[in-house]
Amino acid sequence: MSRTVITFGTFDVFHVGHLRILERAASHGDRLVVGVSADALNLRKKGRAPVFSEAERLAIVSAIKGVDEVFVEESLELKRSYIEKFSADVLVMGDDWAGRFDEFGDICDVVYLPRTPAISTTALIEKISQV
Ligand code: CTP
Secondary structure, eight states: OOOEEEEEEOOOSOOHHHHHHHHHHHTTSSEEEEEEEOHHHHHHHHSSOOSSOHHHHHHHHHTSTTOOEEEEEOOGGGHHHHHHHTTOSEEEEEGGGTTTTGGGGGTSEEEEEOOOTTOOHHHHHHHHHHO
């Protein structure tokens, strides 16, 4: 039977850590669905708008090999309903979230993958702004 994987993130200033987690998420099933967080959600949670708009971030993520479907994640509190809506069998998250989504173990497998070392959107923005 075909397995659907779901993962979530902002994917702003797309970098190799984003690419690697999407590649590894895809390897956990047959179909990969990615929730890309809304501009308004980022503004609420991080206090700043992403560099790239949600339309741009969706376009980039949807163009990555192995990504089958993308949608805008409007709220962090809706994870359970997104998992159900897309009939996901596996939730993949970076291990910066380790343990935080174990509650969904009743409806899907929950897998935390190690982050790619030494790169993040925040670090990139800082590095570029120092040039
Ligand atoms: N990710 C990863 N390795 C990295 C950076 C991110 O595996 N070096 C993963 C995260 O664990 C998450 C996904 O990529 O599952 C999207 O992460 P996101 O928060 O958008 O990227 P960050 O670079 O962590 O952004 P920020 O610095 O703004 O927190």
